[in-house]
Amino acid sequence: MNAAAAQANAQASAQAFLSIRGLKKSFGGVTATDNVWLDVRAGEVHAVIGPNGAGKTTLMSQLSGLLPPDAGQIVFKGQDITHQPAYRRAHIGIARSFQITSVFMEMSVIDNVALAIQARRGHSFRFWTPARTVETLRQPAMAKLVTVGLDDRANRKACDLSHGERRQLEVAMALGSDPEMLLLDEPMAGMSSDEAARMVSILKSLSGMTMLLVEHDMDAVFALASRISVLVYGRVIATGKPEDIRKNPAVMRAYLGEAL
Amino acid sequence: MIDQTIARRISQLTRYIRDISGKVWNQDPQRSVNAIVLKVLIVLLPLLAFFTKLTRYIRDIGVKAWNEDPQRGVTAIVLAVLIVLPPLAFLMGQTFWLDVATRLVILSIAAVSLNLVLGYGGMISFGHAAFIGIGAYAVGIPSYHALYGGFESAASHNGFWHFALAIAVSAVFALITGAISLRTRGVHFIMITMAFGQMAFFAVLSLETYGGDDGLTIDTRSELPLISLDDPLQLYGFCLAMLFLALFMVHRIVNSRFGMVLQSARQNEERTCALGFNAYIYKLTAYVISGALCGVAGALLGNFTTFISPEMMDWTRSGELMFMVILGGAAHLFGPLIGTAVFLLLEEVLSRFTVHWHLPFGIMLVLAVLFMRGGLSGALSRWLDRGVGKS
Numbered sequence: 001m002n003a004a005a006a007q008a009n010a011q012a013s014a015q016a017f018l019s020i021r022g023l024k025k026s027f028g029g030v031t032a033t034d035n036v037w038l039d040v041r042a043g044e045v046h047a048v049i050g051p052n053g054a055g056k057t058t059l060m061s062q063l064s065g066l067l068p069p070d071a072g073q074i075v076f077k078g079q080d081i082t083h084q085p086a087y088r089r090a091h092i093g094i095a096r097s098f099q100i101t102s103v104f105m106e107m108s109v110i111d112n113v114a115l116a117i118q119a120r121r122g123h124s125f126r127f128w129t130p131a132r133t134v135e136t137l138r139q140p141a142m143a144k145l146v147t148v149g150l151d152d153r154a155n156r157k158a159c160d161l162s163h164g165e166r167r168q169l170e171v172a173m174a175l176g177s178d179p180e181m182l183l184l185d186e187p188m189a190g191m192s193s194d195e196a197a198r199m200v201s202i203l204k205s206l207s208g209m210t211m212l213l214v215e216h217d218m219d220a221v222f223a224l225a226s227r228i229s230v231l232v233y234g235r236v237i238a239t240g241k242p243e244d245i246r247k248n249p250a251v252m253r254a255y256l257g258e259a260l
Numbered sequence: 261m262i263d264q265t266i267a268r269r270i271s272q273l274t275r276y277i278r279d280i281s282g283k284v285w286n287q288d289p290q291r292s293v294n295a296i297v298l299k300v301l302i303v304l305l306p307l308l309a310f311f312t313k314l315t316r317y318i319r320d321i322g323v324k325a326w327n328e329d330p331q332r333g334v335t336a337i338v339l340a341v342l343i344v345l346p347p348l349a350f351l352m353g354q355t356f357w358l359d360v361a362t363r364l365v366i367l368s369i370a371a372v373s374l375n376l377v378l379g380y381g382g383m384i385s386f387g388h389a390a391f392i393g394i395g396a397y398a399v400g401i402p403s404y405h406a407l408y409g410g411f412e413s414a415a416s417h418n419g420f421w422h423f424a425l426a427i428a429v430s431a432v433f434a435l436i437t438g439a440i441s442l443r444t445r446g447v448h449f450i451m452i453t454m455a456f457g458q459m460a461f462f463a464v465l466s467l468e469t470y471g472g473d474d475g476l477t478i479d480t481r482s483e484l485p486l487i488s489l490d491d492p493l494q495l496y497g498f499c500l501a502m503l504f505l506a507l508f509m510v511h512r513i514v515n516s517r518f519g520m521v522l523q524s525a526r527q528n529e530e531r532t533c534a535l536g537f538n539a540y541i542y543k544l545t546a547y548v549i550s551g552a553l554c555g556v557a558g559a560l561l562g563n564f565t566t567f568i569s570p571e572m573m574d575w576t577r578s579g580e581l582m583f584m585v586i587l588g589g590a591a592h593l594f595g596p597l598i599g600t601a602v603f604l605l606l607e608e609v610l611s612r613f614t615v616h617w618h619l620p621f622g623i624m625l626v627l628a629v630l631f632m633r634g635g636l637s638g639a640l641s642r643w644l645d646r647g648v649g650k651s
Contacts, residue, residue, distance in 0.1 A: 098534075106523075106527055115524055120536060131515060
């Protein structure tokens with residue numbers, strides 16, 4: 001990328017909510033993200049698509065702070081967060097859901113969400129009061145469960161939920177910290193079409209929330225996204241409105257005839 | 261009612277058989293043998309059935325009480341047994357059993373402290389015996405100097421000083437070793453905690469002033485107001501009070517907001533961090549609390565045995581503590597107590613038959629890990645649940 005283009009990029013990203021600037025990460029000889037530039041505007045649902053192994057989950061992990069990038073910069077609301085640890089990013093308003101369902105299986109559904117809320121209420125060095133009696137955690141937790149439609153499952157253990165319900169719980173936990181931005185890593189992974197449709201309507205109901213969405217389910221992507229970026233071999237080959245991306249020849253080549 | 265009829269029937273039947281067999285015996289011994297076999301079958305089998313029925317009956321009564329408040333039910337039973345039985349045995353002249361019970365209570369405190377990190381926090385510490393040693397020497401060293409002079413700043417017989425020292429030194433040791441160990445995971449964590457434990461072991465071993473590997477005799481126990489630890493009953497009561505305090509504390513901690521974070525970090529640390537918790541700090545805090553609590557157990561053990569040696573902080577001791585927690589049921593409040601009780605009873609019983617008593621114990625542990633999820637307390641609660649399902 002030449003200097004002029006880089007400057008243009010930097011200017012564009014000045015107004016961006018979340019700005020990813022030249023992010024690089026390689027594992028041994030494999031480059032997972034190779035100079036990724038991407039801007040997410042406030043209030044938009046920005047989808048990242050791409051074939052398997054394009055580096056989508058690696059990108060997510062760098063954004064949420066679980067993987068340190070080799071080079072590049074991540075700026076959130078004008079603040080450089082490239083080297084902030086994961087737990088601190090959660091505090092400034094970035095929440096993440098995981099591709100591989102990672103709710104706390106041995107805890108009840110509402111305990112899972114209450115824990116997410118607890119994370120934003122200052123420190124948790126409170127050793128004496130039973131956590132399950134703290135109404136300032138239980139009530140908002142229940143409200144989040146209503147949002148994702150899991151309120152009737154509140155006292156089940158997470159391991160007793162179906163796959164689709166666990167994905168809903170995953171979203172409720174991400175919402176639990178009242179984030180300003182959601183990083184959603186394949187929220188529809190492994191879902192039946194019914195479950196996926198339900199998830200789409202849940203995410204649609206969160207209108208106004210800034211989201212970065214990594215997803216394979218193209219129906220879901222085109223139903224939700226206001227802009228789409230296409231990632232191939234760790235590089236962004238196109239960014240634009242859904243209808244532009246659908247017609248983009250480079251994108252069609254990358255997907256080798258897969259209907260978009 | 262039905263059971264009474266059965267019992268009456270059985271007694272009628274046995275009398276009948278006896279009369280017949282008496283007659284038969286005089287005539288033909290061969291046939292009388294057959295009669296005895298028959299008798300065994302007729303009497304023993306119903307008796308067995310009756311016994312099974314009785315235990316189930318008792319269980320169902322227990323379950324009813326349990327349903328009303330399970331937590332209180334267990335606590336009441338444990339409390340009652342520990343408060344009543346050992347002193348009763350002592351007053352009846354069985355001093356040996358009070359000794360066993362005191363050891364049980366003290367080691368239970370150590371196991372309860374280990375359960376906080378191993379069971380609830382998922383940190384498999386293989387060096388907890390070091391804290392027992394630190395606690396014991398926190399009693400031994402000040403007493404030694406109070407008696408023989410020197411080291412004026414620490415020398416004292418005061419119990420408050422001993423216990424404060426045990427807690428403080430254990431906590432600092434836990435803070436330093438934990439801060440380093442918790443940077444590692446899995447097997448590495450196990451090995452590094454064991455290494456720190458062995459470091460403490462060899463450090464004490466090299467303290468020639470305090471006997472080195474010959475150990476140190478504590479001539480005077482910790483002095484406390486109102487009670488005298490020289491009296492076996494009072495010592496037992498004091499240890500028991502400490503155990504209840506430890507159990508109550510751990511119960512509150514694991515259900516608090518702090519405990520929720522700790523338990524979530526055990527299940528999925530990455531997720532805990534993504535939610536916004538610095539899991540490392542929470543785990544380290546739990547490790548320090550656990551170490552301090554284990555130090556208290558050590559101070560009690562020093563007061564109980566009045567002889568301390570580096571051997572009590574050997575890595576095999578740490579292993580035994582892990583046995584107790586895992587056998588009894590990790591992450592169950594009363595698990596360590598059950599594990600310790602089974603461990604000590606097996607040690608008492610099996611060591612009478614063979615010096616290789618660790619072998620059957622080891623087999624038991626393997627079976628428990630393979631077939632009993634949640635150890636003995638897990639198996640117990642499942643057995644009770646079957647009763648709940650029935651009623």
